[in-house]
Amino acid sequence: MQQYLDLCHRIVDEGVWVENERTGKRCLTVINADLTYDVAANEFPLVTTRKSFWKSAIAEIIGYLRGYDNAEDFRKLGTKTWDANANQNQVWLNNPYRKGEDDMGLVYGAIGRNFPKPDGGQIDLLRKIIDDLKAGKDDRGEILTFYHPGAFHMGCLRPCMYSHHFSLLGDTLYLNSTQRSCDVPLGLNFNMVQVYVLLALVAQITGHQPGQAYHKIVNAHIYEDQLALMRDVQLKRKPFASPQLKINPDIKTLEDIETWVTLDDFEVTGYECHEAIQYPFSV
Numbered sequence: 093m094q095q096y097l098d099l100c101h102r103i104v105d106e107g108v109w110v111e112n113e114r115t116g117k118r119c120l121t122v123i124n125a126d127l128t129y130d131v132a133a134n135e136f137p138l139v140t141t142r143k144s145f146w147k148s149a150i151a152e153i154i155g156y157l158r159g160y161d162n163a164e165d166f167r168k169l170g171t172k173t174w175d176a177n178a179n180q181n182q183v184w185l186n187n188p189y190r191k192g193e194d195d196m197g198l199v200y201g202a203i204g205r206n207f208p209k210p211d212g213g214q215i216d217l218l219r220k221i222i223d224d225l226k227a228g229k230d231d232r233g234e235i236l237t238f239y240h241p242g243a244f245h246m247g248c249l250r251p252c253m254y255s256h257h258f259s260l261l262g263d264t265l266y267l268n269s270t271q272r273s274c275d276v277p278l279g280l281n282f283n284m285v286q287v288y289v290l291l292a293l294v295a296q297i298t299g300h301q302p303g304q305a306y307h308k309i310v311n312a313h314i315y316e317d318q319l320a321l322m323r324d325v326q327l328k329r330k331p332f333a334s335p336q337l338k339i340n341p342d343i344k345t346l347e348d349i350e351t352w353v354t355l356d357d358f359e360v361t362g363y364e365c366h367e368a369i370q371y372p373f374s375v
């Protein structure tokens with residue numbers, strides 16, 4: 093949590109204003125931030141200086157792991173966070189590849205679970221990683237990537253957190269996640285939870301101990317219409333201690349995640365937080 097606040101302060105104090113063409117808004121921006129989450133110690137990186145909707149964040153990552161490409165499927169899991177990008181961005185609404193209401197196109201898991209090969213066919217990158225890790229194997233390329241520049245014109249948004257690289261040292265599993273673009277007031281609340289949960293879940297279903305998750309952010313920004321709330325409200329508050337996350341131990345395989353897992357299989361204890369802040373969202 094302190095590392096989140098440090099990044100917010102750094103943007104407010106040292107950020108540079110950058111025009112963003114896609115949203116038509118300016119962003120106060122810094123380049124490069126490295127966050128670490130201690131999954132071994134169960135220090136769940138949930139923001140406490142405002143109410144954070146952690147169930148929504150977990151729903152997003154489960155949807156990515158399932159390869160969802162539709163905002164309705166995300167809503168059924170328990171999050172509305174893809175509604176705007178699927179249905180309100182004019183450039184995407186005009187895109188001939190959009191298959192209708194709620195379609196997100198080739199994004200996240202729709203790419204990673206079905207990565208097109210130049211010589212034909214597809215690879216399920218997640219299946220390969222899970223099979224390797226379960227067998228105790230780390231080929232130094234256990235990389236789940238959602239990044240396919242040849243498919244950008246077929247999706248509503250380029251993936252932001254686009255690469256998750258797993259590593260085994262003995263019986264301990266590590267994760268390095270990389271994010272190209274980060275909406276710090278809204279997106280990062282979710283992304284910290286997602287990196288943590290991804291390592292915890294993959295360690296659980298492959299039979300390893302979780303170690304640390306390392307989260308690299310390249311472009312970290314606060315939109316101009318979010319700045320006053322961050323600087324004058326959220327950053328004036330004192331954080332509370334980290335809560336803990338419990339994951340249902342009956343989740344044992346990738347198929348479990350794909351078929352029956354719901355948000356009821358996740359429980360957060362000891363979450364003390366300040367009241368919610370409604371940050372503006374840029375589509």
Ligand SMILES: Nc1nc(=O)c2c([nH]1)NC[C@@H]1CN(c3ccc(C(=O)N[C@@H](CCC(=O)O)C(=O)O)cc3)CN21
Nearest residue numbers: 145148173174177275278279281282369371373374375
């Ligand atoms: N501008 C922007 N920022 C993002 O963080 C973002 C995108 N676009 N587009 C794709 C996904 C969607 N994400 C989102 C979308 C909405 C919220 C949001 O509205 N959060 C509120 C309420 C969440 C809830 O009630 O479930 C929040 O207060 O955190 C968060 C992340 C993250 N991503």
Ligand SMILES: O=c1ccn([C@H]2C[C@H](O)[C@@H](COP(=O)(O)O)O2)c(=O)[nH]1
Nearest residue numbers: 114250252253273274275279280283
């Ligand atoms: O998981 C996510 C998804 C999206 N974001 C933010 C980062 C940017 O503010 C926008 C995406 O805009 P681009 O123009 O494609 O960079 O969404 C996030 O923080 N986390």
